[in-house]
Amino acid sequence: HAPGRHGRGIKAQCGFGLQGVCCRNCGMGPCRISAKTPRGLCGADEHTIVGRNFARMVAAGTAAHSDHARDITHTLALTCPGGDYQVKEPQKLIEFAKFMDVDPEGKDIYELAHEVAEVCLMEFGKPFGVSKLLKRAPKVRQELWNKLGIEPRAIDREIATVMHSTHIGCTADLDSLIHMSMRCSMADGWAGSMIGTMISDILFGTPKPVHTEANLNVLAGNNVNIILHGHEPTLSEMIVAASELPEMQELAKEVGADGITLSGICCTGNELTMRHGVKIAGDFHQQELAIITGAVEAMIVDVQCIFPALPELSSHYHTKFITTSPKARITGATHMEFHEDTAMEDAKTIVREAIMNFKNRDASKVLVPDLKSEGMIGYAEEAIVGQLNNVINTQIDEMDTLKPLVDVLASGVIRGVVGVVGCNNAKTPSNYNHLTIIKELIKNDFLVVTTGCGASAACKNGSMLKENAPKYAGKGLATVCELVDIPPVIHLGSCVDNSRILNVCSLVANACDMDISDLPVAGCAPEWMAQKITSAAACRSTIWESSQRVGCIA
Numbered sequence: 001h002a003p004g005r006h007g008r009g010i011k012a013q014c015g016f017g018l019q020g021v022c023c024r025n026c027g028m029g030p031c032r033i034s035a036k037t038p039r040g041l042c043g044a045d046e047h048t049i050v051g052r053n054f055a056r057m058v059a060a061g062t063a064a065h066s067d068h069a070r071d072i073t074h075t076l077a078l079t080c081p082g083g084d085y086q087v088k089e090p091q092k093l094i095e096f097a098k099f100m101d102v103d104p105e106g107k108d109i110y111e112l113a114h115e116v117a118e119v120c121l122m123e124f125g126k127p128f129g130v131s132k133l134l135k136r137a138p139k140v141r142q143e144l145w146n147k148l149g150i151e152p153r154a155i156d157r158e159i160a161t162v163m164h165s166t167h168i169g170c171t172a173d174l175d176s177l178i179h180m181s182m183r184c185s186m187a188d189g190w191a192g193s194m195i196g197t198m199i200s201d202i203l204f205g206t207p208k209p210v211h212t213e214a215n216l217n218v219l220a221g222n223n224v225n226i227i228l229h230g231h232e233p234t235l236s237e238m239i240v241a242a243s244e245l246p247e248m249q250e251l252a253k254e255v256g257a258d259g260i261t262l263s264g265i266c267c268t269g270n271e272l273t274m275r276h277g278v279k280i281a282g283d284f285h286q287q288e289l290a291i292i293t294g295a296v297e298a299m300i301v302d303v304q305c306i307f308p309a310l311p312e313l314s315s316h317y318h319t320k321f322i323t324t325s326p327k328a329r330i331t332g333a334t335h336m337e338f339h340e341d342t343a344m345e346d347a348k349t350i351v352r353e354a355i356m357n358f359k360n361r362d363a364s365k366v367l368v369p370d371l372k373s374e375g376m377i378g379y380a381e382e383a384i385v386g387q388l389n390n391v392i393n394t395q396i397d398e399m400d401t402l403k404p405l406v407d408v409l410a411s412g413v414i415r416g417v418v419g420v421v422g423c424n425n426a427k428t429p430s431n432y433n434h435l436t437i438i439k440e441l442i443k444n445d446f447l448v449v450t451t452g453c454g455a456s457a458a459c460k461n462g463s464m465l466k467e468n469a470p471k472y473a474g475k476g477l478a479t480v481c482e483l484v485d486i487p488p489v490i491h492l493g494s495c496v497d498n499s500r501i502l503n504v505c506s507l508v509a510n511a512c513d514m515d516i517s518d519l520p521v522a523g524c525a526p527e528w529m530a531q532k533i534t535s536a537a538a539c540r541s542t543i544w545e546s547s548q549r550v551g552c553i554a
Contacts, residue, residue, distance in 0.1 A: 020050045026168035044172055051177030052166040054534070058181045058188075059162040061535030064304055065496055066155045066192025067327075068232055070124055072199050075234050075340050077117035079203070080110055084238065084343040087113050088205045096198055100132055113202070120195050124155045131155075131191040136502070138509045141516055141543060145186070150179065150542060152187035159184060182542055188532070189539030193499040200271070200496075204237050207274035207378035207493060209387075214459040216286065217372035218279035219295045220261040224252050226354045227281055227290055228272065229265040230302035231494065235324055235338050236268045238347035239300060240276055248351055255358045260351075265290060266305050267494035270455055274378030274493055283431070283453035283460075284529070285424040291319050294365035298354035302338070303328045305423070305530060318360040322350060375464030377455070377491035381503055384490070391483050402504075402511050404484070409508075409520055413476040414445050419501045419540075420458075421451045422525030422533045431457040433526035438463060442488040445474035449504075452495040454525070463489040498536050505543065516543045 016022040021033035023040050031040030031049075039045050044052075079085045087093055090109045097104045097116050104112050123131060130151040134142055145151045152158050162184050165171040171180070201207075219225050226243065228236045242248060243260045252260050263281035264272045272278035281290050284305055290296055291313055298320045299310065306323075311332030314321040323330055324338040324346075336353065338346045379387070388404040397403060408414050418441050424430055434457040441448050442463065450458050462468050469481035473488040481488055492500045501523070509516045523540045525533045 020053055021046050023049045023052070025052060025166065042168065047174040048172045048177070051174045051181075052171070055162045055166050055177050055181045055184070057531045057534040058185050058538050059159045059535075061530065061532035062155070062184050062188040062192065063159050064530075064532045065188045065196065065535065066124070066159075068303070068496055069192040069196035069199070070121070071232060071340075072196055072203070072234060073117050073120045076120075076199050076203060077114050078340055079113050085203060085234075085340070087202060089202045092198075092206060093202045096202065099135070117199075120199070123191055123195065125157070126154045129153070131187065133190050133194045134186075136194070136506050137190070137543070138506060138515055141509075144515075145542070148179075150183040150186060152183055152191055155187045155191050158187040181538055185535045185538035186542055188535040189499060189502055189542075193496045193536075194502070196496045197493070197499045200233055201380065204233055204271075205275055206382055207380045208383055209376050210274065210277045210378045211374065212273045212277055212279055212377050212459070213372050213374055214280035214282075214456060215371040215373055216281060216290060216293060216369050218261075218263050218281055219290075219293060219368050220258075221295070221368070222256075222258045223261040224255075224257045224259070224355050224358045225296045226260065226262050226351070227265055227296055227299045228262060228268045228278075228301075229287055229299055229306060230325075230328075231267045231271075231304045231496070232302045232325075233268070233271045233275075234340055234343070235300070235302045235347075236264070236272055237275075238338075238343045239351060240272065240278065242344060242347035242351045245348070248348070248355065251352065251355050252358070255355060257355070257358050260355070265299075266456075267452055267496070268302070270377075270452065270491075270494040270497075274380075274491065280456055280459060283424055283456040285426070285430045285453075288313055291317055291321075293368045294318075294362065295368050297357045297361070298322055298350075300324060300350060300354070301328065304532070306330070317365060318357060318362060320353060320357050322353065324350070371460075373460045373462050375459035375462070375491070376466065376487055377459060377464060379486070379490045379492055381500055381507070384504065387484050387486050390485055402508050406508060406511055408476075408480055414447050414480055415476075416520030416522065417447045417449060418521070419449050419451075419498075419523035420526065421454045421495070421498060421501075421523065421536070423527055423529035424453050424457075425527040425529040428527050431460070431527070434458070435461050437524065437526050438489060439472065442473045442477055445476040447477060447480070448489045449492050449501060450489055451492050451497050451501070454527075455491045455493075458489040459491065463487065464491055495530075495532060495536070502539075502543065 016032040024030045028041045033046045094104045100119050102115050263279045265281050265287050269280040273280050296319045300322045302325045311321045321333050323333040323335045336350050385400050389399050391404050434454050463472050464487045466481050466487045469478040469488045505516045
């Protein structure tokens, strides 16, 4: 079934759509542009059609990342002592409150959390001003954004502006469409994603380097296997907590299992592994393959990157495919809605459903491939600085700075830093582009940072182990890995954690008194598939290009 998806997909694809010249924005269409018919019924040419399609992809991507942030901000507003959700990083909350112009003085930590949540929610719909998060960027870059008029205002406003402007009879100028796309994408990178990452750290803890394993062999033979797939940690964190309860462990033994094994797919896998060491079952391409092993009692999903094919596929096995979000209901799934205000009770109900399904496992259908690799993952900004302390000369330099990274970049010991991020795409052999690019980069002394399914690819490849640096990396990078005690490919988290890349770039640029575009940094999403990677890529073009180039784009 799963391999057939590639054949079905190729047959289903539209040649005009692949060229970006198909317009479905009104009821007079769809219109297909060609050399013989260079304009649609309304007169839109190929530039307008491509520009509108691109802008709408950026808006959808910004909506996905930012709605993730909105939900987790609402969760911060629910925190209370002894509640299902609590503040795990009070100092980080205090620092973030100050950054967002909230005075923490004399306030209880939960009172402060609720006030910060309210201020963050205003970033979605405030009537005036621009994103507060832009202050993280170097001053010179902020000035350029202001000059070009691409500072994002309220997050929802930028999405609505794009959707209105691409309605029939509105913008038909490519430069204007690209301009609004850039501004909308910045509402993702410099607002929604940053809020999502920061509040995730405050609620669930800042990631620290941890050892993990990746690939389908992480599924345990006689355990209840639960796979968590999706993106929002509010659900997955509660499933982890519920599965660890003594009552759930006992129930698993009562049905004949040895215990409960959790594993993750897609960005949920990244979120869980960097905070709990939960193993990564696979990436976007492996969600069907995980079910085909016959060893999965339940695949629990929330939002984004979930195949509608999974319920039908699950029906051929004993696996329960469980949807939990009203934003991602799928025909044929078992829907068990998850609510943050009853989080633990809902999580226990879902875990219990998975456990009781263990007795339906058909041993004759179980085939778990012997594929598994190891890696060190979970390098938040703080962890990167902590690792750099390993090479600080405390007699002459300050601790807790990025100076060692600046020094090796300036000296050419490593030639630059490249973000390799994003999805898998059925048009490409699984992970081929990711791994080909990563191997060449580290061989040529470029340090790689990665998020999302690109991170899963690197972990399965073994390039997230320091011990493999001499095998894969050039001499300069291998030496840095040995001294700093890091792998040649650094795991920064899930797709929403692309904001960590922006933050680290800003910290380095500020330390050097430079603009980000002056740094030897670059980024790519070599197997991009999702609309949110379109918004992420557009956002990156607003920081890595020189002022002249961004002026041309905008």
